[in-house]
Amino acid sequence: MRLSGRTIAILAVVLALVLGGGAFAAFSALRQPSVGSEAASAVRSQPGVVFPVVQPASAVTAPAADATEVNPAAPVTVTAKDGTLDNVSLRSSTGDDVEGTVDSSRSVWTSSGQLKFNETYTLSYTTLDAAGRTTPSTSTFKTVSTSNEADAAMYPLDGMSVGVAQPIQLTFSEPVKNKKAVEKAITITSTSGQTGAFHWFSDTVVRYRPEQYWAAHSTISVKMDLFGVDLGNGQIGNFSKTDTVHIGDKRTAVADAQAHTFTAYINDQPVHTWPATLGDTRFPSAKGFLVLMEKQRKAHFVAASIGLKPGDPANYGELDVEYATRLTPSGEFIHQATDTAIPYLGVANVSHGCIGLGPDGASWVFNNMTTGDVVQIINTEGDFANFNDGFGDWNIPWSQYANG
Structure with a gap:
């Protein structure tokens, strides 16, 4: 029996009412095309399927591209956004590669090798997004130039043996404005457990000593x-190292x-x-307190160097002395007294x-005392030597020294 179109339609309505409309909905769905849109998707494949939008990956670098005067101590980083990193390299203009590591998520790369001053570096990397697309990128930057590179020299020298009164001195090639930053970057320890303090004698010279003399041995x-320490005015420290200084016996003297x-x-x-003769x-x-500085088996003295001129009764012209041990750069020594002064030893x-001594005394000091040993001069009409005329550190009260 053939059913008419009208009869089929009526049967479909009845069936839908019996089944609660589900079959009709399913039937309808089979006949209707998909309404899902592909237009907003960055990835399109088979028709009728909806895909999410995938953002392309990017990255942020530090330092930024084309940066100059970059501190070589600062780590170089590449941080991925909306993706991961691959094939990261950092290379100098001379072809030296700088090592680095990427984190477990492969989203951040950080350099671990040390950069050089006055160098151009190229940073190359590839980003990978969730859709599998790769994007290679490069950037360059320049580190601090030689003109902004600051050095420092330490005295005593590494491995040197000195006396108990020797301060540790650092002399910088450039003026230091950020003094606290420099002090924080220097750690000084002693096997005796002694601690000390820094005292700045100028913008380029700082010294360190304990409250009392260093412990013998x-x-x-x-x-x-x-x-990488910023000294101020764009000057950057260019080295890191550890030096060791050895302290000998406690050797001191008193000149009255x-x-x-x-x-x-x-x-x-x-x-x-x-017996001695003084000024x-x-x-x-x-x-x-005057700290011994250096020794000269024979020293040549010139009166003009202390302002004496011909015709002055105190002018001695030029003369050579034996067993000279320097106390100040300005010219005070312990030495063997001249022949004309020998009769005055112990008298005037x-x-x-x-400080003039006889041959025995001058040679003993020369052969048995050393750099960093100390002489205390008492009962003299003279004033203290300038604190920076040699190592006048021990003439500064501790409360002032530690806050200098």
Whole structure:
């Protein structure tokens, strides 16, 4: 029996009512095309399927592209956005590769190798997005130029043995404005457990000493993490290293301008007392603590260097002395007294500020005392030597020194 179109339509309505409309909906769906849109999708394949929008991956670099005067201590980073990283490299203009590592998510790469000053670097990397698309990129930057590179020299030298009164001195090639940053970058320790303080004598010279003399036979370690430290005015520290200084016996001396004597001590025990002559009333010896600096078996003195001119009764012209041990750069020494001064040893002060001793005393000091040992001059009419005329650190009260 053939059913008419009208009959079929009526049966379909009845069936839909019986089944609650589900079959009709399914039937309808089979006949209707998909209404899902592909237009907004970045990825299109088979018709009728809806795909999410996939953002292309990008990355942010530090330093930024074309940056100049980049601190070589600052790590170089590449941070991916909306994707991951692949094939990251950092290479100098001379072809040296800088090592680096990527994190577990492959979203951040960080350099681990050290950069150089005055160098151009090329950073190359590839980003990968969720759709599998890759994008290669490159950028370049330049590190701090040589003109902004700051160095420093330490005294005593690495491995040197010195006396208990020797301060640690750093002399910078450029003025330091960020002094606290520099102090923070330097760690000084001693096997004796002594701590100390920094004192700036100028924008380029800083010294460090403990409150009391270094302990005899201790070892001092000076760790200088100055690479990349901003000294101020665009000057950047260019090195990091650790130096070691050894302290010997405690060797000290007392020169008495009134008693005309010089007494030497080793580890606080007196070992010798010799007659001496110190500076006369016109040129009194400096008072206080003077640290031994250097030794010259024979030294040549020139009167003009201390302002004496021909015709001046104190002018001695030029002369050579034996066993000279320097106390100040300005010209105070311990040395063997000249022939004309020998009769005044233990009797009167006739020198131009130096400490004159007989051959035995001068040679003993020369052969048994060393850099960093200290002489205290008492009962003199002279004032303290300038604090930066040699190592005048011990003449500065500790409360002032530690806050300098």
